[in-house]
Amino acid sequence: MAMNVVDGKLAVVDAENPAISAESPFDLAQRANWLRAAVLGANDGLVSTASLMLGVGAVKADARAMVISGFAGLLAGACSMAIGEFVSVxxxxxVELAQLESDGKRGSEEEKNLPSPVQAAAASALAFSVGALVPLLAAGFIGDFRLRVGVVIAVATAALATFGCVGAVLGRAHVVRSCARVVIGGWAAMSVTYGLMRLFRASGI
Incomplete structure (x- = not known):
């Protein structure tokens, strides 16, 4: 077997029997979209969980409170992502089944290629959880409050830059610009959450 490019797509060719070599192009674009969605889900999990933990930390410096709030955010976010993706898919x-019915193609091979709601829900929940684990693992074993906050921000920044880079490569976008956009967006979310919660603490609410 060999891999050739056929009409701009990757295809498998049987070198021993070229006469029966069927062009089997891999849908690289669809696979890239799945990977990109996973990266975005992980990014959401990271930003929302880190922001939640920093917001709680702005009011209560206890490490246990930050970790518990982050874990609760992981569970709630993963469930929300899974349900939302399941309903969407x-x-x-x-809609696609109705179109196949209209075209008289129900039960055909096309129906087997339709997206799976369960698979999509599981992938979204997993991606979100992976991103959310980053700040949780970073803060879970640090007792000092200032050091804990600094580590969460540093680790989140590194992870955001990585997610931005991977997303840019998959989307064929400018890497530096994409990384900067993701990192700055994450900083903004964490800063706003932390700042507003500090105001609540200062006002005695």
Whole structure:
């Protein structure tokens, strides 16, 4: 077997029997979209969980409170992502099934290629959880409050830069600009959450 580029797509060719070599192009674009969605889900998990932990830390310096709030955010966010993705893909699948029914193609090979709501929900929940684990693991074993906050911000920044780079490569975008956009966006979310919660603490609310 050999890998050749056919009409701009990757194809498998049987070198021993070229006569029966069927062009089997891999849908690289679809695979890249899945990977990009996973990166975005991990980025959401990282930013939301880190911001939640910093917001709680702005009011209560206890390490246990930060970790528990982060873990609760991981569970709630993963469930929310899974349910949202499941409903979205179910709706998309219903539309495509209706189109196949209209075209008289129900039960054909095309129906097997429709997206799976369960698979999409599981992938979204997993991606979110992976991102959320980054600040949780960074803060879980640090007792000093200032050091804990600094480590969470530093680790989150490094992870955001990595996610931005991977997303840029998959989306064929400018790497530096994409990384900067993701990192600055994450900083903004964490800063706003921390700052507003510090105001609540100062006002005695």
């Amino acid at each position: 179910c709706s998309q699948r219903d």
